[in-house]
Amino acid sequence: MWEARAADGRGAELHRWVHEAALPELRGAAGLLRTEVFTASGDRVLLITWWAGEPLPVPDPPGELLGRPVHRWSFTSEHVE
Structure with missing residues (x-):
């Protein structure tokens, strides 16, 4: 899971960067199963990726788009219904 907060007034640019730069870099990677992009208040963009393997x-987006450093978390699926 990857989450970034945009610099003031730059949320749309950050969202566009995710779609135009980050996602294309991941597409076609071995083991990538799925991606989802979310937006939230405070000009935040969240990207969740599912992988088979590592x-x-x-x-990272260009520094001028960020209001603070990117946050990253790794999770292991434990249960799905």
Whole structure:
């Protein structure tokens, strides 16, 4: 899971960067099963990726788009219904 907060007024640019730069870099990677992009208040963008095997890191956006450093978390699926 990858989450970034945009610099003031730059949420749309950050969202566009995820679609135009981050996702294309991940597409076609071995083991990538699925991606989902979410937006939230505070000009935040969240990217969740599902992998079979070791995930590729999501690149960092240009620094001028960020209001704070990117946050990253790795999870292991334990139960699905």
